[in-house]
Amino acid sequence: MAGPISRVKDGPPWRGKLYDILFETDTNGYAKAFDILLIVAILTSVVVVMLDSVESIAEDRHGLLYGAEWFFTVLFTLEYAGRLASVESKRRYALSFFGIIDLLAIVPTYLSLLAPGTQSLAIIRILRVLRVFRVLKLVRYLGEARMLGRAMAASRYRIIVFLITVVTLVVILGSIMYLIEGEVEGTDFTSIPVTVYWAVVTLTTVGFGDITPQTTVGQFLAAIIMLMGYGMIAVPTGIVSVELAYAAHAARRTGDPSASHQNDMVCSACRAPGHDEDARFCKTCGGTVVAIRLE
Amino acid sequence: MAGPISRVKDGPPWRGKLYDILFETDTNGYAKAFDILLIVAILTSVVVVMLDSVESIAEDRHGLLYGAEWFFTVLFTLEYAGRLASVESKRRYALSFFGIIDLLAIVPTYLSLLAPGTQSLAIIRILRVLRVFRVLKLVRYLGEARMLGRAMAASRYRIIVFLITVVTLVVILGSIMYLIEGEVEGTDFTSIPVTVYWAVVTLTTVGFGDITPQTTVGQFLAAIIMLMGYGMIAVPTGIVSVELAYAAHAARRTGDPSASHQNDMVCSACRAPGHDEDARFCKTCGGTVVAIRLE
């Protein structure tokens, strides 16, 4: 949001070294080892927060979990301080996506000293796991994620129209259902908000079954809602399929490294791309096709 | 259904001004402010109707909700009267989609004086929220909605064939299930209509669980119904995907502003866009087609 994060320029040399370890991945063995240890620490600390919420475990191993929780919090605090110290612009890092996540990962534990019960919020540190993409240098994965994101972004208008339609439908169908089932003895449909919740559960084909229609008319309307939901799921699926097809096609044409269907066959005469892997002559001008490096 | 709605032509000038405020969106600041206030009023009144159905809230805040309900009803009545007064043809507005919705939004509250309990019908005013598209001038959204609508319309024959197949299947499978499970002690499958309802619940993968097979044969048939439903969901999805792909392609060709996939093939003679990727001659003037950068 404010340019790339870069290495501190002034100050003692240890801050540059710290930057290498914390932010780089392949400069030396320490950075690599640190990254892998960090991922392990993040995953372990998430498991600790989860186990701490299980009553039977929390009672038996309270000391252990409490200690582990503070151990990881102090560790992540030191890491956060180190990152702040070793970047050129502290503000830029603090306001970056990972900067905010890194802060949110340690705040809940400190907060729990003031307001007990908030340590569950520390689960937010699961988001730090997304660093795994950088650590394992999974550029390819990021390329694919970008492509999925682009396809989503391109179809956002259609998806919003679809969601507004679904929400309007669910409010209306829920209200009709309330009129049908609301007066029945021992009904589950006690109010319109509850019935709208039920309509969402039914239309999305989740079907918890905690609320079910009792009357024949109610079951008939429920069956229609289910068939609508069963058919309407085709709409977001169709939208995303079409966008993904375009994204894949565009990536292939523009030589985007995230395209997995890109080949390097180009005509030596007319330079036209897009030939098959096994082509020897240009399908447009009849010239010879050669393989070139696109990157 | 009877031509566009237009401003009243005769009468005092305040009726023309009223038209501007109620029907236009960008003529002056008043119209814009009115539109935003209207959307807020619609959403608030829908929340009031929903909360009124929650027993615990309705008892505590009965006076407040009752007052709010009548406040919004009177407000919407005045608005409806104003719209009627300021249009050229009252009949044309009254029979238009929004004219009917505007009327239905106020009728239930008046009806509840005669027949208590009908005020829940006022939830129909959620449909007035669709005005949001006009207010926010979301032409782009309307274009996308039209495209989704076109794709749906183009595939209506296939979807009807699919639905007839599903209904026939569900009646037959439900009846077979009734023969298998209907005689079991304490069965949930008490009649064929109930069993057909269960078959819809199962085939659409909703699965409430209020009715479940007890016998091994019943569970075997249920498993087959589930696998059918799991596989058959592919049919509407495939139909809509293909139609959306065609609609997107058609939109690209015709230069529809709702098409996000415009290519860069332009005629070098007449500058007409919208040619196929493989076109060599302009389909409009016969000139040579070249690829240019559109951005």
Add this chain to the structure above:
Amino acid sequence: MAGPISRVKDGPPWRGKLYDILFETDTNGYAKAFDILLIVAILTSVVVVMLDSVESIAEDRHGLLYGAEWFFTVLFTLEYAGRLASVESKRRYALSFFGIIDLLAIVPTYLSLLAPGTQSLAIIRILRVLRVFRVLKLVRYLGEARMLGRAMAASRYRIIVFLITVVTLVVILGSIMYLIEGEVEGTDFTSIPVTVYWAVVTLTTVGFGDITPQTTVGQFLAAIIMLMGYGMIAVPTGIVSVELAYAAHAARRTGDPSASHQNDMVCSACRAPGHDEDARFCKTCGGTVVAIRLE
């Protein structure tokens, strides 16, 4: 299965007239009226069978339902006899799809005299409703149904491979689940067949909830099965989408009347088809594009 059904050639003229009424739809007003009455009779008789299974209705209106059931059975028996009498080859009609359905629609009621309880089987007459396609001359619908059928047939190998994979997966996952949950006190997973049934319920995302895992390990495995089912639904969907896209494309190219995306733009110089609706010049040779009738 044995050539088309045709009008009786010899015999008195009333048999030819009977054929016209029973098998034709547009020769005269009687045939049309008969067809519509037939569809109404079929639907009514299906409703009678369904209502007869509802205990509260069956007790109150037993005489009415019993009478209606026999009325329709005698009616359909007379119709079946008439059809047999008026066709050239009785064997050909009796072995045709509709011939078998017509017979199955009347047999259960007679059988119920010998074996009470079998009248529920009369629900099979719902299949006679498929005649509606012929009655309403919905050739277009039949074309679409054929296209869906072709797409299904073309992907049958892939769908069978997918189903074998799903069944194998479900047996293995169900057995592992039985090992995990089978020994727990008060478990729902009482045997491998029940657990395999649960695995189908879970993998297809139906989720009745009559059988649910209690242990943490069981819930973890259940979560993995759900994610598999959530992702695997993409496979049949993708298969059918691709096949439908090909079927639509092929229909367009071959001028099949069931193709809705067929246009009639052909180049007058090189006869190349496949131009846009708004094309005036051939995109390949630059010649003039004209609209011709393809049928």
Add this chain to the structure above:
Amino acid sequence: MAGPISRVKDGPPWRGKLYDILFETDTNGYAKAFDILLIVAILTSVVVVMLDSVESIAEDRHGLLYGAEWFFTVLFTLEYAGRLASVESKRRYALSFFGIIDLLAIVPTYLSLLAPGTQSLAIIRILRVLRVFRVLKLVRYLGEARMLGRAMAASRYRIIVFLITVVTLVVILGSIMYLIEGEVEGTDFTSIPVTVYWAVVTLTTVGFGDITPQTTVGQFLAAIIMLMGYGMIAVPTGIVSVELAYAAHAARRTGDPSASHQNDMVCSACRAPGHDEDARFCKTCGGTVVAIRLE
């Protein structure tokens, strides 16, 4: 993993004959008969293991099931020994996919002598059923399976990105839900792991209903999770659809026998098929491409 399995080269001639029966399918009638008997034996033995877990059956027919189980185990042991004896490299067969499955199919029954209860593991022999592909010489099915596998492999990066996103989402949403519902009297959301399990059940639209939100805020968040799951199912579906479309296209080009969509573009000089629809020159010899009828 270590080259193809081949017939033993030395030793007495009965080992070569044994190889023909056990590994070949069409050399003589014995091999064919053996293969069919083997499939029947595998399916029967799987049914025996399943029935053995049903308490009511196991008690009544314990002797029969116990005998059948040992009969099949001895049979499969002899078969395994025969396969080992008749192959050139015992190690190669023992480490092949079917070699491992063949061993795992017999081990559990022997293990049950030492550790009772492990005979349920014998269900693993269901995997031996995959031999059915070879027995029925369903090369076509294998081609389709390979194509599905290729499409899956090509989209693995996108699917992994999608799964990491889903898991992260489910952990975060589960934890928020725990904060909302965890303190309610008589809640089902007793710990974060249980709530994350519920989030998977809800996001994948399975919806068991064993755990359901009670508070209005919880139901609101649950509705949002359901809508996300309902929309997100489009992502894997879109990914697989696009990949299958590419795989089908690629198969068409390379003349793969599993491709059912061969087009009719053939070179007029060298008769090579598999050109694009828009190709004008042969990609292999540079000759002119023409469209011919393939059937």
